[in-house]
Amino acid sequence: MACAGTGCLSNRSADVKKTLQEEIARHGLDDEVLVVSTGCNGFCEQGPILVALPDGIFYQKVTVKDVPGLVEKYLLGGEPVESLLYRPPGQKEAVARMKDIQFFRDQRPIVLRNKGLIDPESIDEYIGMDGYQAMVKGLLEMTPEQIVEEVKKSGLRGRGGAGFPTGVKWEFCRKSPGNGKFLICNADEGDPGAFMDRSILEADPHSVLEGMVLAARAIGASEGVVYVRDEYPLALRRLQIAIQQAGDYGFLGEDILGSGHDFRIRVVRGGGAFVCGEETALIRSVEGRPGRPVPRPPFPAQKGLWGRPTVINNVETLSNVPTILREGGEWYARMGTSSSRGTKVFSLVGKVNNTGLVEVPMGTTLRQIIFDIGGGIPGGKRFKAIQSGGPSGGCIPESLVDLPVDYEELTKVGAIMGSGGLIVMDETSCMVDVARFFLGFLMDESCGKCTPCREGILRMHEILTDITEGRGTMEQLALLEELALAVKDASLCALGGTAPNPVLSTLRYFRDEYVAHIRDRKCPAGVCRSLIHYRILSERCTGCTACARACPAEAVKGKKKEKHEINAEVCIRCGACHEACNFEAVQVY
Amino acid sequence: MNLEMLDEIMRTYGYEESGVVAMLQDIQRKERYVPEAELRLVAERVGIPASRVYGLATFYRSFSLKPRGEHIINVCLGTACHVRGGARVMDKFTRDIGIQPGETTPDGKVTIEPVRCVGCCGLAPVVVVDEEVHGKMNQKKVSRIVEECRGVHREGVQA
Numbered sequence: 001m002a003c004a005g006t007g008c009l010s011n012r013s014a015d016v017k018k019t020l021q022e023e024i025a026r027h028g029l030d031d032e033v034l035v036v037s038t039g040c041n042g043f044c045e046q047g048p049i050l051v052a053l054p055d056g057i058f059y060q061k062v063t064v065k066d067v068p069g070l071v072e073k074y075l076l077g078g079e080p081v082e083s084l085l086y087r088p089p090g091q092k093e094a095v096a097r098m099k100d101i102q103f104f105r106d107q108r109p110i111v112l113r114n115k116g117l118i119d120p121e122s123i124d125e126y127i128g129m130d131g132y133q134a135m136v137k138g139l140l141e142m143t144p145e146q147i148v149e150e151v152k153k154s155g156l157r158g159r160g161g162a163g164f165p166t167g168v169k170w171e172f173c174r175k176s177p178g179n180g181k182f183l184i185c186n187a188d189e190g191d192p193g194a195f196m197d198r199s200i201l202e203a204d205p206h207s208v209l210e211g212m213v214l215a216a217r218a219i220g221a222s223e224g225v226v227y228v229r230d231e232y233p234l235a236l237r238r239l240q241i242a243i244q245q246a247g248d249y250g251f252l253g254e255d256i257l258g259s260g261h262d263f264r265i266r267v268v269r270g271g272g273a274f275v276c277g278e279e280t281a282l283i284r285s286v287e288g289r290p291g292r293p294v295p296r297p298p299f300p301a302q303k304g305l306w307g308r309p310t311v312i313n314n315v316e317t318l319s320n321v322p323t324i325l326r327e328g329g330e331w332y333a334r335m336g337t338s339s340s341r342g343t344k345v346f347s348l349v350g351k352v353n354n355t356g357l358v359e360v361p362m363g364t365t366l367r368q369i370i371f372d373i374g375g376g377i378p379g380g381k382r383f384k385a386i387q388s389g390g391p392s393g394g395c396i397p398e399s400l401v402d403l404p405v406d407y408e409e410l411t412k413v414g415a416i417m418g419s420g421g422l423i424v425m426d427e428t429s430c431m432v433d434v435a436r437f438f439l440g441f442l443m444d445e446s447c448g449k450c451t452p453c454r455e456g457i458l459r460m461h462e463i464l465t466d467i468t469e470g471r472g473t474m475e476q477l478a479l480l481e482e483l484a485l486a487v488k489d490a491s492l493c494a495l496g497g498t499a500p501n502p503v504l505s506t507l508r509y510f511r512d513e514y515v516a517h518i519r520d521r522k523c524p525a526g527v528c529r530s531l532i533h534y535r536i537l538s539e540r541c542t543g544c545t546a547c548a549r550a551c552p553a554e555a556v557k558g559k560k561k562e563k564h565e566i567n568a569e570v571c572i573r574c575g576a577c578h579e580a581c582n583f584e585a586v587q588v589y
Numbered sequence: 590m591n592l593e594m595l596d597e598i599m600r601t602y603g604y605e606e607s608g609v610v611a612m613l614q615d616i617q618r619k620e621r622y623v624p625e626a627e628l629r630l631v632a633e634r635v636g637i638p639a640s641r642v643y644g645l646a647t648f649y650r651s652f653s654l655k656p657r658g659e660h661i662i663n664v665c666l667g668t669a670c671h672v673r674g675g676a677r678v679m680d681k682f683t684r685d686i687g688i689q690p691g692e693t694t695p696d697g698k699v700t701i702e703p704v705r706c707v708g709c710c711g712l713a714p715v716v717v718v719d720e721e722v723h724g725k726m727n728q729k730k731v732s733r734i735v736e737e738c739r740g741v742h743r744e745g746v747q748a
Contacts, residue, residue, distance in 0.1 A: 007709050010722035044711025192667030192706030230614055230651055231707060233720070271610050271649025274705075288607030290648035347710055349669035355711040387668065421710075423668050437671050441705060444650075550728065552684055574684070575677050576728050 001051040001116055005040025005202055006234055012064070013048035019064045020050075023071040033075060039203020039238075041116035042357035043103055046086060051098055051116060058098040059084040089353045089375050103354045106373050108335065110343045111196075111319045112359045115203040120238050123245040126206040132251060134322035138214045139259040142325075147218040148174060151321065153329030155341030160186055160314030161277065161392070161418050162494070163340075163407040166321075169311055173219045173301035176309040181221040184286065184305065184312045185212055187228035187235070188270040190277045191390035192441065194421035196345040197315035199357055201228070201235035204319070205242035211318030213251065213263055214325060219311050222262045225286055227276075230269040240267060274391070274445035278493045279304075279312050281447070292447045293493035314419070316345055336362030340406035345420055348374050351381065352424040363404040366396065370424055381426040384525075385509070389418030391438045391445075392498030394505025395431060414505040416498065430527035431510040432517055436464035438502035446495065453496030456487035460503060468528040472518040481507060526588035529573045533589055536577075538563045540585035547577035547586055590620055590627055596634075604635055613646055621661070622653040658693045658700035660738045663717040667706030670714040674727075678714050679703065681731040699738055 002008075002017040017035055024033050041049045046060035050070075057080050059070065066084055073081050085094035086101055095101050109115070118125040126132070138147050152167030173181060185208060189197040200208060212224050228236055243265055246252045254262045268286050276282045276291040279300050285291035286305055304310025320342065324332045333341045340362040346369065349355045353375035360369065366386055370376070377383050385395045388405075394415035396403065403409055407417050425434065439461040448454045463480045466472045484500035484507075491497045507514065516522050523531040536547070536556075541563045548556040548564060555571040558564030566577065566586075578586040598615045602608025609631060616627050623646055632639040646652045664679045682701050683689055693700040709715050712724025718734055 006722060007712050007724065010709065010712060010715075010724050044709070047712075189708065193669045193710055195706075195708035195710050198708040229708075231704070269611060269614055271614070271645070272651035273649055285610075286607075288605070288609050288645075290644055292648075349710040349713060350672045355669075355713075357711075390668070421668065423672060425672055429672050434672070437668070444705075447648075574680055574728075575674075576681070579728055 001036050001038050001053060003039075003041040003047060003049040003051075003116060004037040005044070005047075005199060007040065007044035008047035008049055009234075011047045011061075013062075015064050016048050016050070016062050016067060019067040020071070023067055024075070027071060027076060029071075029075060036119050037121075038116045038118065039120040040199040040357065042112060042199065043101075043354065044357075045353070045355040049116075056097045056099055058086055058096070058101060060086050089378070103356070103358075103373055103375065106368065107359050108343050108361050109359050110323050110332075111200060111207070111316055111345055112203070112357065113323070114207065115199065115357075118204070120203050120205055121241050123206060123242070123249060126204070130326065131206055131322070132210055134325040135210050135213050135251065136257065138217055138325050139257050139261055144174065144218050144220060147214060147325065150325055150329040151218070154324045154332035155329075155336070156317065156320055156324060156332065157340065157407065158314060159316035159320070159344065159419065161389075161416070163417055166313065166317055169301060169313075170215065170218045172299070173309050173311045176302050178309050180223070180308050181219055182305040182308055182310040183212060183216045183219060183221040183224040184282065184310060185224065185226045185315060185318055186277070186282060186312050187226055187232075187239075187315045188276050188282065189229060189232075189315075189419065190274040190445075191419045191421050193349055193387075193390060193423050194347045194419045196347055196357055196420055198229075198232050198235050200315050200319050200345075201232070201239050205235075205239050206246065207319045207322055208239075208315055209242055209246050209252070209265065211313075211321035212265060213256065213261075214321050215311065215313060215318060216263045217259075217261050219309075221311070222264070224263060224265040225305070226265060226267050227270055227282060227286055228267060229272065231272065236267070236269070243267070273447070274441070275447045275493070275495050278495060281493070282312060283310065290447070292449045293495075295492065316420075337404065337406045339408050344405070344417070346405075346422045347420060348422050348424070350387075350422075350424040351377055351426040351429065353378050360405075362406045365402050365404050367401045369405070369422065370401070374424065377424070377426050381428065383424070384427050384429060385425045385431065387415075387423040387425065387434065387502075388421070389416035389501075390421050391441050392416055392494065392501055393418050393421075394501045395425070395434065395509065396505075397509040399509075414501065414508055416501070428525050428527070430468075430523050430525035431506040431513050432464065432468055432523075433525075433527045435502045435506045436461065436468055439464055439499070442495065442499045446499075450490075450492040450496065452487050452490035453492070453499060456483055456491075456496070457499050459483055460487070460500070464503070467514060467517045468523070469530040470517070470521050470528075472514075474515075474518055477514055477518065532573060533568050534566050534571060534573065534575075534577060535587055535589055536564050536566055537585045537587055540583050542583055542585075544582070546580040546582065550576040550580035552576060590616065590624070592630075594619070595627060595630060599631065599634055606635055606637055609635060609637075609642055610645055610649065613642075613652055617652060621657045622655060624656075625654070628654075656693065656697065657702075658698050660698060660719055661700045661702060662734070662738070663702050663704045663707070664690070665705075665707050665709075665713070665715040665717070666703045667710065667713075669710035670706075673713040675714040677728065678716065678726045678731060681728045682716075682735070685731065685735045
């Protein structure tokens, strides 16, 4: 199983696969060993990844050079190759089997059940993993009402952001009068820092199509649209292959399996606008207009695409549906918390050892996610906060690390579930800078239709820029808070309504940091360029000249094998010396 | 772009207004930007005012109305890349190449553009050069990419 997700491909996994096939042929093992390209394995940090079945041995960071040895020692000799096995951070002992690695061991894959196990470009492999069984059941043995009922029983809620109960949404649309209903799959993953939808489409596109056929049957839609990001070329290609194959097998098109149910899917590529995550904006965009939201009601389930009743579900939501119908709603509802059932896929990224995709039951604590599965913070640094929910979300401080993650608990502490992006930050992340980052993003992405969002975000961003550049005043801090509340109340859609969250949550938990920037003109985390300077600790400096060579401004003075110094007046604070130093002698103040 | 090719693109989407974004995407894929002449022709053939096509091309951020370089360097400034130093990677590119984000070198060789997340957050900070993803970037790797881009130029000039 050779991972061919975008992460591993960028680490030349295609060359590794090719070499592996050549080596296998050279040793005459063609009949015994099959090399399969899979979708994203999820443990992107360790790519390129190879998993050997049936033993389940997990090989990581495999390069072309490693391949001949791997074939000789492992495939011919039957011995695992020690040097390519995973070692947990700070431990000497290697863990050979994938299922014993903590990153995988503590996960509960439902949506990601097939990731890394099947070739996403083969419908037969999906069928081999019980694929399309739920569709057969849903189309031939159940009424649309029963499908809705089963999904309601499961407690499944929208995985794209707002967490609206999926079954209720379907029922609402089913009961709306009107013909020619639409189903839209939202694959326009706009939240920076979240990439589960991309991975699902790259690793298991048929699970999404099967979910769509069932959803369409439930609401009575005969036409479906997948609205996918144009920036995801691989996901787009695999989706199109899957649609073609499903059509060839008679799983899409007219009178599917003789059930009388027609359903066709077409793909629409998004133009790259965050606001299109808002349902009414997405509908405008599919219609070929600029994606600007309109007031609700009427809701899309009443009057959506081309004025007809429409359901919009996210990729991950739909991918859950086949398993729910196969195993039953009650089975699914047994996982998770009382208000949030089932599992959730998180993209665990930032300052954490094991970055990648993580699927856990709702109610798992942040501590389990960050420290058990994620393996903690790299470089012995201290955990500071975790950002959940993307630009509409908030930062959760270390003191709340035992929070069980579900929709309600996250909202209570000022964050949101969103699409499931979890960005870990350590002591070297500045919370004012993070707030400014998100506001900058939202400023660019605001569609400009309503004034509170368009102007409010701009002004908040100005104040945050002043603070991070050392011009902030305490009066501005009060104004920032007032503005944030006004934008939250007065904006037309959820983009503006949640835009102040990054500001409000950091003010709530990290006000000290704002004050330090304003009163002391200091950035405690050492991030904000105008407020920091670099210095070389003479006791650690070995005079190796690495920093002097890296410096683009010729600010580092010192001869070989002598102590170096930084001329603060010339220094442009680019951090090149800090990065170049192997002895941690360059420090930020 | 010749008229035949443009016509083929428009035919794929049935000359429909709902297909204009897709047409612009296909034009941009071939030309690396959306030239004014093509934009006007799309409007004319689809039968809508050019202002409306312009509106779409400026609303959606993936379009460029200015010519872009032979090599396009997309520096990811999504959240995961930001906390792992994406801004410093961007600074290094702009310093080494001598242009600002969103600009193209005067010789038309290189364009630097910021992007908001390419979905490889596990490898942050990430840079995409001509659709090839480079993960775990640092300032040293930036120098190597800049050299590679320049190397390709020289070959290009010789050929």
